[in-house]
Amino acid sequence: MTLQAAQKPTDSSKALYGGKGTRRITVHDITAAKERGEKWPMLTAYDAMIASVFDEAGIPVMLVGDSMGNTHLGYETTVPVTMDEMTLLSAAVVRGTSRALVVGDLPFGSYQEGPVQALRNATRLVKEAGVGAVKLEGGERSLPQTELIVESGIPVMSHLGLTPQSVNTMGYRVQGRGDEAAHRLLRDAKAAQDAGAFAVVLELVPAELAAEVTRSLHIPTIGIGAGPDTDAQVLVWTDMAGLTGGKVPRFTKQYADLRRTLGDAAKAFADDVVGGAFPQEEHTFH
Numbered sequence: 001m002t003l004q005a006a007q008k009p010t011d012s013s014k015a016l017y018g019g020k021g022t023r024r025i026t027v028h029d030i031t032a033a034k035e036r037g038e039k040w041p042m043l044t045a046y047d048a049m050i051a052s053v054f055d056e057a058g059i060p061v062m063l064v065g066d067s068m069g070n071t072h073l074g075y076e077t078t079v080p081v082t083m084d085e086m087t088l089l090s091a092a093v094v095r096g097t098s099r100a101l102v103v104g105d106l107p108f109g110s111y112q113e114g115p116v117q118a119l120r121n122a123t124r125l126v127k128e129a130g131v132g133a134v135k136l137e138g139g140e141r142s143l144p145q146t147e148l149i150v151e152s153g154i155p156v157m158s159h160l161g162l163t164p165q166s167v168n169t170m171g172y173r174v175q176g177r178g179d180e181a182a183h184r185l186l187r188d189a190k191a192a193q194d195a196g197a198f199a200v201v202l203e204l205v206p207a208e209l210a211a212e213v214t215r216s217l218h219i220p221t222i223g224i225g226a227g228p229d230t231d232a233q234v235l236v237w238t239d240m241a242g243l244t245g246g247k248v249p250r251f252t253k254q255y256a257d258l259r260r261t262l263g264d265a266a267k268a269f270a271d272d273v274v275g276g277a278f279p280q281e282e283h284t285f286h
């Protein structure tokens with residue numbers, strides 16, 4: 001941060017979270033937040049109803065993650081997710097929001113062939129779903145893709161560290177441990193920034209390394225299992241709300257117990273039906 005920026009009084013009305021703005025947030029607003037030293041939250045969303053809840057709560061950036069593959073579509077991993085699935089759910093999230101910047105994940109197989117394929121699929125998410133930006137996994141290996149998409153006018157969010165689309169080669173392990181791996185990650189982050197990415201997700205990396213990457217970049221870092229010193233934090237919404245079935249990653253904090261709440265509601269309804277307590281007169285037409 002420049003001395004001048006540091007001395008400027010903070011204008012809290014501009015804040016990404018808790019600010020007064022009602023127009024849709026842009027990638028320029030995201031960049032400005034880093035200059036103000038402001039931390040911000042991001043959540044995944046996969047449909048219009050939930051997206052509208054988070055939009056009303058003031059969540060400034062929503063990611064239509066390919067994590068929909070395991071959270072909503074019943075796949076074991078994100079690997080099978082298709083462009084058709086991403087486009088359908090991204091369009092729903094855009095329709096459910098009026099303020100949040102909506103970022104669409106490019107799914108596995110939609111950009112690995114090269115920059116032309118990547119641009120075609122990024123363009124599809126912009127034109128058919130209306131997303132404001134796309135995200136793709138990989139640093140140096142995805143540079144030609146990032147450059148062409150950004151040059152064509154679509155903002156790109158990069159995703160480094162644990163990249164779940166590579167689960168079949170890397171597994172779900174902490175990334176960037178040890179000097180060589182740490183240097184490689186720092187190099188990837190700088191390469192993504194140089195290629196024009198507006199932000200970088202750091203997934204499952206040591207906090208010390210995430211802090212160093214955050215200090216080294218002028219674009220914001222968004223951590224998930226990357227410690228407290230990234231510019232932003234992201235969680236899969238069903239994890240943080242206690243709705244995901246089975247095991248959730250240790251980096252998740254659970255802010256609600258929706259799985260229990262919804263299960264209890266379903267049982268209460270079922271008991272009323274079986275016992276004849278529902279419907280009553282007020283639910284009935286004559």
Ligand SMILES: Nc1nc(=O)c2c([nH]1)NC[C@@H]1CN(c3ccc(C(=O)N[C@@H](CCC(=O)O)C(=O)O)cc3)CN21
Pocket residue numbers: 066067070071078162164172173174204236238239244248249250251
């Ligand atoms: N529901 C959900 N939440 C997520 O955070 C998430 C998804 N799905 N799908 C896509 C990826 C996959 N992610 C994962 C998956 C597994 C671990 C995991 O098992 N982590 C171990 C730590 C491993 C280690 O210590 O090296 C853990 O115990 O949390 C982490 C992130 C994150 N993403």
Ligand SMILES: CC(C)C(=O)C(=O)O
Pocket residue numbers: 044063064065066067068105159201203224234235236
């Ligand atoms: C975990 C986040 C960063 C993601 O890529 C997803 O939800 O798909």
Ligand SMILES: [Mg+2]
Pocket residue numbers: 065066067078105
């Ligand atoms: Mg993803």
